[in-house]
Amino acid sequence: xxxxxCALCALLGVLPAFAFPxxxxxxxxxxxxxxxxxxxLESAKLCKVVKTCIHDIWATMTxxxxxxxxxxxxxxxxxxxxxxxxxxxxxxxxxxxxxxSCKLLPIKILAEGCIKASLE
Numbered sequence: 001x002x003x004x005x006c007a008l009c010a011l012l013g014v015l016p017a018f019a020f021p022x023x024x025x026x027x028x029x030x031x032x033x034x035x036x037x038x039x040x041l042e043s044a045k046l047c048k049v050v051k052t053c054i055h056d057i058w059a060t061m062t063x064x065x066x067x068x069x070x071x072x073x074x075x076x077x078x079x080x081x082x083x084x085x086x087x088x089x090x091x092x093x094x095x096x097x098x099x100x101s102c103k104l105l106p107i108k109i110l111a112e113g114c115i116k117a118s119l120e
Contacts, residue, residue: 024048026048027046027047027048028046028047031043031046031047031048031049034053034056034057037049037052037053038052038053038057038058041117069106070105070106070107070110073101073104073105073106074105076101077098077101077102077114080097080098080101081094081098084097095118095119098118099115099118099119101114102114102115102118103115
């Protein structure tokens with residue numbers, strides 16, 4: 001029984017190390033840290049963990065509601081994107097609409113990042 005308890009404790013101590021993928025040889029070593037890898041989409045892509053970040057980190061994040069102009073534009077963009085994905089629009093048409101919405105963002109750096117993301 002004591003041996004079983006020790007084995008269970010050892011296993012529980014090792015499991016957290018498997019919760020986030022170990023970076024391969026083609027990604028930077030800082031990618032082992034989920035706070036770095038999932039800090040934004042660009043880092044997640046660099047670390048090749050976009051799906052992991054979406055599922056394990058971003059899906060469970062709680063963020064305060066914001067009612068400023070930029071957030072309203074983003075919320076509208078997400079709504080439009082969902083509506084268009086359900087329609088018969090082509091991928092190119094959806095990209096054009098998304099890029100046009102990005103240009104509406106009043107903060108230049110956000111608009112540029114949004115356009116860059118729409119092109120990928």
